[in-house]
Amino acid sequence: MFIYGILLSGVNNAVKLFGLCSVYIWALFIISKYIIHNRPELTQPINKLEEIPKLSTDADLRNLPLIFIGGHQSSGTGLLRVLLDVHPMVRCGPEPIVTRKILKLRPNNRNGQDRLSQSGVTQSVLDNAIAGFIVSILKNMGPPADRLCHKDPSSYIYLRYLSELFPKAKFIHAVRDGRGAIMSTIMYV
Template sequence: MNVFFVCGAPKSGTTWLQRVLDAHPEVCCSGEGHFISRFSIPAAKVVNDYNVALSVEARQVYEGRPYYDGVDQAEFDEIVRAFVLRRLGARADGQTRWIGDKTPSYTRYLGVLHRLFPAAKIIHIVRDPRDVAVSSMGHNRRAGFAEAFEPGADQNRQVIAQAVKLWLEAVTAVDAFARSHPSLVHEVIYRDLHANPIGEAERLFGFLGAPTDRVLMAQIAAATSFEALSGRPPGDEDPSSFLRKGVVGDWKARLDAEAAAHISESCGEWMERKRFAA
């Protein structure tokens, strides 16, 4: 079975990309497995405590000659790998040839994922950081933080600062990994997926090696459009919905000049690389 992982800064469109991938009959892409942060890292602490206890007992009971060696990195990786594969395959069926998981924060753990699955492919989605900030504002407002959309409010500035920080961390981490492993990384630009969903789907599934029949790509694009997923046309905003508005460039109406300038100054070099025009 072919394995892949989907990542990106929060509010960059990772969930939409997951749904596009999962719509292919030979691809199974689940979401928010958090296999490293919520399983591997906590499990490593358990194993470390276990090894320490073995060492103490070996010294105190068996004169330094234990019956069990400690769990080394290779054995631990084998345990984690088996767990991840079992979870990834839980929704797979007889047609499935590619299995993956979308967790935005995988951008922080690309080296670990590569050690566990050396052939796994990484799909990274990048969105204009100004739209990421606006989407983050909407997410926080939906979570009950009323001032998230109020220009100049402390809460608004905090949300924007955090969005910028996470965006920069994500794009720089993936760029560094891609330079070492160029054949394993595919980048999707949110704007391009929005403007040309069929063409971007062809590129995406072609990268995986999955069939890219034009009729199938059109069906996937239609099934995963904003209107199909939300029941509303793009631009028809629902502040209470995870699928809030479905447009590109909403920052122009939502960000005040100071916030927009701050983002452009902080992210300028990377915005130029990703062709996000001012």
């Protein structure tokens, strides 16, 4: 493409570029028709729901052997995630930032709990929903693995709650010398 860009230098660059792009689009169209004609299995719909194994109960969901990595920002949690991700039985995908917001849903004050229970949402229902959401996010962020890993430094604020949600989970707290963590934060943020 770079060679064509050099050849297109001149007065009518836009016209030449349009013509070149139309040739590429035409070629892709012909190739795609050929592939679909010769490979009919590619036209069959893919049922994504069959790929995800269904768990029988909420207790199964909450007893998964998850790994949670946390600690102060720039304390080495990213390096630890990469090291665990190398293991064939562990998958630590990218940082799932949406779980941080879902963990905030747990009402800490008495008024919030009363309002939820009046509407029929008990604490156990809310806990099962939050646990299901976290597991669903972790499962769908990459290929299946025996152990799923959640790396989010700020989720360590909710350590006690996470240990209630997932009693079989393992927690890794990354600790670094405060001077190095602050210097790293200043340099990379």
